[in-house]
Amino acid sequence: xxxxxxxxKWLGGLAFESTNPGGVLTIDASIEQGGKGSGxxxxxxxxxxxxxxxxxxxxNLVKKMRADIDTFTIDVEGDLTDEEVxxxxxxxxxxxxxxxxxxxxxxQKIVHLSxxxxxxxxxxxxHFAKIEIFINYLPA
Numbered sequence: 384x385x386x387x388x389x390x391x392k393w394l395g396g397l398a399f400e401s402t403n404p405g406g407v408l409t410i411d412a413s414i415e416q417g418g419k420g421s422g423x424x425x426x427x428x429x430x431x432x433x434x435x436x437x438x439x440x441x442x443n444l445v446k447k448m449r450a451d452i453d454t455f456t457i458d459v460e461g462d463l464t465d466e467e468v469x470x471x472x473x474x475x476x477x478x479x480x481x482x483x484x485x486x487x488x489x490x491q492k493i494v495h496l497s498x499x500x501x502x503x504x505x506x507x508x509x510h511f512a513k514i515e516i517f518i519n520y521l522p523a
Contacts, residue, residue: 426463434457436503441457450490456478457477458476458479460475476505479519480519480521498514
């Protein structure tokens with residue numbers, strides 16, 4: 384079993400400095416929520432975590448399976464409930480593959496390996512939200 388750690392220090396107002404083994408980032412609320420808008424938003428970082436986890440899988444699988452792509456991007460949208468304590472209920476994850484010789488079948492397999500087998504963040508998110516997957520194949 385392994386353990387991840389994080390250390391978060393209050394900077395005043397609604398701003399915080401948060402450290403984990405990969406570095407340091409600033410967290411802050413939007414101006415509308417009483418912050419200064421000077422940092423990452425906690426709920427939005429969940430979208431980055433989902434994309435980052437799957438992106439690492441995709442990069443490894445593209446190399447391992449010798450998929451011919453120029454690059455790829457991942458876009459994540461998350462829908463929040465209207466309740467007082469807003470939580471995500473649906474995520475839409477869109478994989479965009481760019482290249483002139485894309486093997487759609489291979490890339491679809493790569494995405495499904497990430498989304499259904501390897502991405503731990505996606506597995507965790509499925510416990511509390513619906514996840515919709517989309518794949519686009521685009522010219523370089």
